Amino acid sequence: MDAASLLLGLLLGALLATAVTLGVVALLARRRPDDPGLEPVHESLDHLHRLLAGMERARATAHGELREQMGTVGQASSQLKQETAALVTALRTxxxxxxxxxxxxxxxxxxxxxxxxxxxxxxxxxxxxxxxxxxxxxxxxxxxxxxxxxxxxxxxxxxxxxxxxxxxxxxxxxxxxxxxxxxxxxxxxxxxxxxxxxxxxxxxxxxxxxxxxxxxxxxxxxxxxxxxxxxxxxxxxTPSTLLALLRTVAYSWRQERLARDADQVLEVGRRLHARLATLSGHLTRLGSALGTTMTRFNETVGSYERSVLTAARRFDDLGIAEHPVPTPEPLETVVRSLRPAGPELPGDDDGGALPDAPFDIPRDGTRG
Structure with missing residues (x-):
């Protein structure tokens, strides 16, 4: 398209230049050749001749390029026609x-x-x-x-x-x-x-x-x-309607997989909860046993101080013993109980930790 426009412009320019040249030649024919006033006209004619020669060369080049492009388009069209015919022939099978x-x-x-x-x-x-x-x-x-x-x-x-x-x-x-x-x-x-x-x-x-x-x-x-x-x-x-159908099927499969994964997560959560309940029971019984043990230890220390240590300290008074008998200290540490942290959500200031409330352990070793 550009080459055709260029060629048309060159032709119009050549026609215009030819008309101007003919007008100038007619003017020169009516005047004397040695007229000094014609010298600028001769220079203009020389310049116009060179310009026309250049335009003619450009026109020839553009025409050659246009012919080459038309040949390429013709070859491509012929090749496309052959390939289309081959495709149609193949699809008839x-x-x-x-x-x-x-x-x-x-x-x-x-x-x-x-x-x-x-x-x-x-x-x-x-x-x-x-x-x-x-x-x-x-x-x-x-x-x-x-x-x-x-x-x-x-x-x-x-x-x-x-x-x-x-x-x-x-x-x-x-x-x-x-x-x-x-x-x-x-x-x-x-x-x-x-x-x-x-x-x-x-x-x-x-x-x-x-x-x-x-x-x-x-x-x-x-x-x-x-x-x-x-x-x-x-x-x-058709491809469009089948694509809509298959995408619906693919979506239902994704939802099915998500539901199956959710069921698996729920089952794992149930197992974890059961195991936590079992562990909590063990810890509760262990805390109760520790409380009872501490109570019995303190009772034993009291009995030891009253019945045994008093008699042993008489040896110290008499100067017989080389080392004094040490006095055992009762255990004052209490056992921390397992109690729910309440309805607070995770992320509270205490981090959802269990309270520090101790076991209520009476002196007889039983839990309150």
């Missing part, structure tokens, strides 16, 4: 067409965020209720354990002929043919009875069409095609 549909289905599943061998299985083998072996393209497992069967179909021949038709009547015929092909796929999928081969399964089969244009074009000729599929337990889905 049922095997290639089916493989392309499977690849598109796999991409939609990956975009939806499902995990292979966990949320879905590709091409599993099964046997329906009529004893026939079936192998769909995809089986998606729902969070409740049920399964949804998905099979990809590519009705291509009628569609591509409809898009290539230049006559409206021919295009309308090809669109009707395309709709019939898709309707035939619905009948074939319904006859395979996939849900009976993968139980528990949803009572329908998803027919995946790998392009929204395929379904839209078919609905032009047969608006009731979706309702016909529902009546045959077949749901027609």
């Amino acid at each position: 049922p095997h290639v067409r089916g493989r392309w549909g499977e690849v598109q289905l796999r991409r939609v599943v990956e975009v939806a965020g499902l995990l292979e061998h966990c949320d879905f299985v590709e091409q599993p083998a099964g046997t329906n209720d009529e004893g026939a072996g079936v192998r769909p393209d995809l089986v998606v497992t729902l969070a409740d354990g049920r399964q949804v069967v998905v099979d990809a179909k590519v009705p291509f021949t009628g569609y591509i002929e409809a898009t290539q038709a230049t006559d409206q009547a021919v295009r309308a015929q090809r669109v009707v043919q395309h709709a019939r092909q898709l309707r035939t796929h619905v009948d074939q999928l319904s006859a395979r009875r996939y849900p009976t081969a993968f139980r528990p399964a949803a009572p329908f089969t998803v027919l995946f069409v790998p392009s929204d244009g395929f379904l839209t074009t078919a609905l032009e000729a047969e608006p009731g095609l979706l309702e016909y599929g529902f009546s045959r337990d077949v749901v027609l889905a």
Whole structure:
């Protein structure tokens, strides 16, 4: 586009310069060659000649570049046409067409965020209720354990002929043919009875069409095609609608995993609480035993002071003993009891610690 504009500008400039030159030549023809007043005109003509020569060279260069660009565009267009024709020819082959549909289905599943061998299985083998072996393209497992069967179909021949038709009547015929092909796929999928081969399964089969244009074009000729599929337990889905369905399935799986993790946390919490209760019981009994032991020790110290130590100190008075008999001190430390910290939430000033209230231990060794 830029080269064409430049070439047009150069042509207009050349025409303008030619007109000016012709006007100047006509003026010179009416005057004498040795007229001193013509000298500036001669200089201007020389300058204009050089300018025109430069413009001509630029025009030739621009024309060459434009021709080269047009050649490149022509080659690219020819190559694209050949590749498009090769692609159309390849897609006319049922095997290639089916493989392309499977690849598109796999991409939609990956975009939806499902995990292979966990949320879905590709091409599993099964046997329906009529004893026939079936192998769909995809089986998606729902969070409740049920399964949804998905099979990809590519009705291509009628569609591509409809898009290539230049006559409206021919295009309308090809669109009707395309709709019939898709309707035939619905009948074939319904006859395979996939849900009976993968139980528990949803009572329908998803027919995946790998392009929204395929379904839209078919609905032009047969608006009731979706309702016909529902009546045959077949749901027609394009990449956009199937993506929404699979993302819903992926979300339900994430919620299921979160709920399962929450149940596990609850179970661990219950076990921890039971073990804490057991440990608290042990500590309570140990504290009671320590309190009783301290009471008995103090009673023994009192009896020792009254009955034994008094007689032993007479040896000290008589100067017989080499070392005085030491006097044992009673234990005054109290045992800390285990009591709930109250309804305060964690993070209080005391850090949720247990109170420092001691056991109430009477002198007879029993707890109050």
